[in-house]
Amino acid sequence: MTALIIFALMAVSMALTLWCLRRSKPLAWEFAPVTEIAAGHPEFDTLLDYETRLGQAHSPSILTRADGFSVLWFEGSAEAQADVDLYEVSFARGPEGWRASEPEARVTRDAIGRAMEPGQLVVTLGNTIEDEERDGGLFATVVSVGGWAMASVARVAMGATGPRRAEKLSLSPMLNRSILVKSPMVAYTDGSRALPAYFEMGQMHGLWVRFAPDNRVSDVRRMDGPGLKPIQPMVVPLDGHRAVAFLRDFDVGRGRLLISQTGDGGQSWSAVRETAIFNPSAPVAALPLGAGRILMAANDDPGAPDDLRLSISGDEGESWTVHHRFAGEGAALRYPMLRRLEDGRIALSYSHGTKRGVRVHVMTLGWIEAQSEGRGT
Amino acid sequence: MSGPVTYVYVGVLASWLGYVLFLQWTEAEMAVVAGVLLGAGLIQGLRNSMVVRGLVAVLEPVGIVLPLLALWHMVVTVVPGAVAWTGGWNGWALLAFLLGYVAFLAASMGVTRVTAYPLGYRAGPVGIMVLALCLVGLVTGQILLPVIAVAGQVMWTLRIGSSNWFDHVLHVLLVPVVAVELISRVL
Numbered sequence: 001m002t003a004l005i006i007f008a009l010m011a012v013s014m015a016l017t018l019w020c021l022r023r024s025k026p027l028a029w030e031f032a033p034v035t036e037i038a039a040g041h042p043e044f045d046t047l048l049d050y051e052t053r054l055g056q057a058h059s060p061s062i063l064t065r066a067d068g069f070s071v072l073w074f075e076g077s078a079e080a081q082a083d084v085d086l087y088e089v090s091f092a093r094g095p096e097g098w099r100a101s102e103p104e105a106r107v108t109r110d111a112i113g114r115a116m117e118p119g120q121l122v123v124t125l126g127n128t129i130e131d132e133e134r135d136g137g138l139f140a141t142v143v144s145v146g147g148w149a150m151a152s153v154a155r156v157a158m159g160a161t162g163p164r165r166a167e168k169l170s171l172s173p174m175l176n177r178s179i180l181v182k183s184p185m186v187a188y189t190d191g192s193r194a195l196p197a198y199f200e201m202g203q204m205h206g207l208w209v210r211f212a213p214d215n216r217v218s219d220v221r222r223m224d225g226p227g228l229k230p231i232q233p234m235v236v237p238l239d240g241h242r243a244v245a246f247l248r249d250f251d252v253g254r255g256r257l258l259i260s261q262t263g264d265g266g267q268s269w270s271a272v273r274e275t276a277i278f279n280p281s282a283p284v285a286a287l288p289l290g291a292g293r294i295l296m297a298a299n300d301d302p303g304a305p306d307d308l309r310l311s312i313s314g315d316e317g318e319s320w321t322v323h324h325r326f327a328g329e330g331a332a333l334r335y336p337m338l339r340r341l342e343d344g345r346i347a348l349s350y351s352h353g354t355k356r357g358v359r360v361h362v363m364t365l366g367w368i369e370a371q372s373e374g375r376g377t
Numbered sequence: 378m379s380g381p382v383t384y385v386y387v388g389v390l391a392s393w394l395g396y397v398l399f400l401q402w403t404e405a406e407m408a409v410v411a412g413v414l415l416g417a418g419l420i421q422g423l424r425n426s427m428v429v430r431g432l433v434a435v436l437e438p439v440g441i442v443l444p445l446l447a448l449w450h451m452v453v454t455v456v457p458g459a460v461a462w463t464g465g466w467n468g469w470a471l472l473a474f475l476l477g478y479v480a481f482l483a484a485s486m487g488v489t490r491v492t493a494y495p496l497g498y499r500a501g502p503v504g505i506m507v508l509a510l511c512l513v514g515l516v517t518g519q520i521l522l523p524v525i526a527v528a529g530q531v532m533w534t535l536r537i538g539s540s541n542w543f544d545h546v547l548h549v550l551l552v553p554v555v556a557v558e559l560i561s562r563v564l
Contacts, residue, residue, distance in 0.1 A: 001462075002464070002518055005523075006511055006523050007515075009523045010523075012527055012531075013508060013511065014504065016504070016530050016531065016534045017500055017501070017504030017530075019534065020500030020503075020504070021500045021501065021504075024500055113430065118379060118381075119380065119433070120430045120431075121431045121433075121434045122434075144434030145431070145434060145435055167379075168438075170438065170539035170540045170541045173481065173482060173485050173541075173543055173549070174482060174485065174486065174549060175436075175437065175438070199487060202487055202488070203486060203487030203488055204487065205487045212540070216536065216540035217498065217540045217541070218498050219495060219498055219499075220494075220495050221495075222490070222492075224490060
């Protein structure tokens with residue numbers, strides 16, 4: 001009798017497997033072509049210089065739209081506290097220039113907890129980025145218990161007044177804990193996108209997350225390096241199959257930016273290694289400019305680790321020329337994000353005053369190239 | 378769909394917890410009834426409470442393995458003859474599972490460069506693993522193992538809950554559960 005039941009179960013399993021194989025579509029592993037950014041007339045605007053009254057405002061990210069963009073950050077008494085919500089400012093460009101909305105709480109812990117499937121407690125929120133596969137969607141770092149080591153990434157569908165539906169991504173057998181996001185997604189030729197994420201417990205490592213057409217996680221690859229603590233991968237595609245990932249070393253002592261590369265569209269990543277570029281254990285932002293050129297915003301000056309500098313590489317990241325410096329003036333400028341806007345301008349956001357506020361600039365590549373701090377690294 | 382199913386899972390676990398508590402004062406049959414009433418009441422009446430939402434947040438993804446083991450435990454206590462039909466758990470097999478599972482978790486945390494967890498996203502490897510567990514059940518006369526493997530595959534195929542099959546058939550709470558079971562057998 002037992003054997004008969006087990007044979008029946010095996011038949012059910014084989015039928016399910018055949019069904020899954022028939023309906024599953026293989027993932028494309030070729031990066032979408034990089035949009036070349038034209039230099040344009042030199043322009044630079046500061047759109048936001050915000051300072052919080054609550055305590056900390058940190059980790060701003062840029063969400064692009066056809067008519068402009070918005071910037072979203074987490075704000076509360078301090079990071080990982082039970083009073084942190086996500087705030088947003090929208091920017092639209094009209095004939096008279098840029099217009100900004102008032103900062104407002106866009107995603108609260110309570111609202112995202114109610115939108116969760118299944119409904120659950122959310123005690124604090126962290127780094128959040130745009131879900132570029134869905135209009136208005138977000139990937140939010142959520143914590144239900146404990147601190148960042150217990151964080152999960154939730155895919156959030158937004159409605160007019162806040163989160164409509166949210167679901168934690170299935171990324172780790174450790175209850176999906178200790179997974180966070182920081183950097184923007186990367187597009188593939190089939191229209192899908194990959195999400196750079198990272199695991200922040202024990203042997204830290206970067207993750208490269210792919211999704212099936214039904215929005216569920218369908219593949220995860222790793223970026224790891226023995227003896228290193230690589231987190232917050234910032235991935236820049238160079239052509240259809242090659243890309244470079246810049247990673248923060250969580251270990252403050254080494255003081256170097258980390259790097260990993262892929263030559264097969266992200267299916268495998270080289271062992272993470274140190275570069276010669278100084279880094280005070282802080283994430284960097286980077287943007288492909290086309291033809292192997294990369295723009296980077298990083299705290300890469302060992303004499304002034306609080307300053308944020310804009311550098312351009314003309315040889316796929318092998319060497320860099322510094323073009324502009326944003327001075328920290330005694331407090332750290334951190335967590336930069338760079339995004340290309342629809343009109344070809346470049347938006348830069350970062351936190352200033354050691355997490356006391358958020359600053360947003362919009363510039364053209366022509367303006368950056370015209371700046372001449374001019375030191376190669 | 379994953380929301381209601383998770384509440385059912387948590388309800389079963391709460392029932393089992395109630396059953397274990399009531400077993401101190403009453404017969405097994407009464408303890409099962411009282412436990413099921415407690416679990417159902419908790420999920421029905423306190424679904425939006427801090428307790429249940431916190432429990433879901435801590436346990437998620439719950440998976441099918443813990444509820445099935447809880448149900449099995451209650452059934453074999455009330456109907457002792459059921460063990461002969463379903464097959465028991467061999468101590469060495471439990472030890473091998475515990476060591477293998479801890480190694481699996483450690484690999485997923487980056488201790489080794491290779492981890493088996495991503496195989497749980499793909500139909501082919503999942504199908505092979507389920508059939509392998511069915512064969513183990515066939516050889517050992519243990520029916521619960523194939524039931525868990527195939528039930529997990531059903532939930533995974535129907536896209537209810539996690540997109541990784543391992544999350545349906547394993548749960549980190551199995552580590553203390555199996556460890557306590559092994560220690561109690563040694564004592």
